[in-house]
Amino acid sequence: MRKSLKIIRTPGMDLAADGASRFSGGMQGLARFLTSEVSTDNGAFTFKGREALLEPAAALDEILGKRTPDRTISVLKGAQVGMTTLAIGFALYCVIVHRLNVGYFLPDQDFADRFDQTRVRPVIRNESIASIMRDGKYRGASPKGLKEFPGPGGSRFLYILGLRDIGNAISIPLDVLVRDEVDDLPPDNLKWSNDRIDASPLALTLNLAVGRTPGAGIHAMYEAGDRRRWRVKCPACRAESVPEEHWPGILCANGLVCPDCGGALDRGAGRWKAAHVKPRHRSYRLSQLAVGAVRLDRVAAKWAAASLPSEKARFRCSSLAIPDAGDTQPISHELLRSLRDAAPYHLAEAPA
Ligand SMILES: [Zn+2]
Numbered sequence: 001m002r003k004s005l006k007i008i009r010t011p012g013m014d015l016a017a018d019g020a021s022r023f024s025g026g027m028q029g030l031a032r033f034l035t036s037e038v039s040t041d042n043g044a045f046t047f048k049g050r051e052a053l054l055e056p057a058a059a060l061d062e063i064l065g066k067r068t069p070d071r072t073i074s075v076l077k078g079a080q081v082g083m084t085t086l087a088i089g090f091a092l093y094c095v096i097v098h099r100l101n102v103g104y105f106l107p108d109q110d111f112a113d114r115f116d117q118t119r120v121r122p123v124i125r126n127e128s129i130a131s132i133m134r135d136g137k138y139r140g141a142s143p144k145g146l147k148e149f150p151g152p153g154g155s156r157f158l159y160i161l162g163l164r165d166i167g168n169a170i171s172i173p174l175d176v177l178v179r180d181e182v183d184d185l186p187p188d189n190l191k192w193s194n195d196r197i198d199a200s201p202l203a204l205t206l207n208l209a210v211g212r213t214p215g216a217g218i219h220a221m222y223e224a225g226d227r228r229r230w231r232v233k234c235p236a237c238r239a240e241s242v243p244e245e246h247w248p249g250i251l252c253a254n255g256l257v258c259p260d261c262g263g264a265l266d267r268g269a270g271r272w273k274a275a276h277v278k279p280r281h282r283s284y285r286l287s288q289l290a291v292g293a294v295r296l297d298r299v300a301a302k303w304a305a306a307s308l309p310s311e312k313a314r315f316r317c318s319s320l321a322i323p324d325a326g327d328t329q330p331i332s333h334e335l336l337r338s339l340r341d342a343a344p345y346h347l348a349e350a351p352a
Pocket of ligand 1: 236258262
């Protein structure tokens with residue numbers, strides 16, 4: 001595996017080097033690849049207004065560069081924070097620059113097909129990268145969603161697949177697993193995806209999703225990791241706060257304010273701090289409040305429009321990245337126990 005550290009030059013790699021020369025911000029590796037090769041709806045990908053994404057990108061890059069085995073990064077995210085674009089760019093970077101096989105798993109095959117057309121192809125800025133990517137062929141693998149990147153030493157593959165349809169069983173051994181919006185998948189499907197990287201000496205996993213269920217899915221993954229939160233320091237009193245934990249009191253007409261002294265906060269000027277040490281599993285809670293590119297007036301308007309508990313719950317999931325099941329609290333042992341205590345309920349199978 002170490003041998004593959006030597007970067008084999010491909011057309012894409014030459015382009016990455018050319019693109020890099022346009023940037024002098026000291027960015028390297030994945031960050032540079034993202035800003036030079038990846039597009040968003042508003043032009044080239046930038047970390048301006050998305051400063052909180054720099055550390056996860058650097059962490060992924062370090063794992064790839066050192067070929068550190070068996071690492072997981074999980075991002076419990078708000079909607080529209082730019083993390084999916086980063087994940088797509090990361091997948092392309094793994095294949096093109098590091099010559100690894102990547103599985104990009106989405107909830108189901110329809111989602112995966114749409115994703116390929118609407119998210120993956122549009123992010124590729126450089127036509128030469130698009131042109132070296134071709135519909136893939138691999139023995140025993142369904143060609144659907146399979147992208148092949150030929151190069152010296154053989155082709156590498158990016159496989160974009162719906163994870164609910166396990167009938168899609170694949171024979172390509174993967175080095176990197178990206179699981180996007182897979183919050184409501186049955187645990188068996190997640191385990192199946194884990195097995196795809198068992199044979200890899202790298203076995204790197206990136207999980208990202210908006211969490212919907214406390215204690216399950218991406219929220220459980222976040223809890224299992226080192227639980228990083230974005231702490232913003234107040235320039236006036238020097239106190240640090242985690243904005244989403246003080247919502248809505250932290251909001252004022254002009255932006256976010258320090259919960260301690262009321263001083264104005266710059267939400268991009270934060271730092272990630274882990275709750276405990278867990279070297280194999282970094283986890284981030286990335287709310288919309290940490291991302292300046294997400295307009296605060298829109299976040300505030302959504303909050304103002306949420307009056308029902310279920311709407312507030314949806315807001316907490318999609319904006320604050322704090323999963324709240326609202327009215328759809330899943331049936332738990334505690335709930336069943338309290339029902340049994342309250343009245344003589346009996347559980348039986350539903351009639352056919
Ligand atoms: Zn303050």
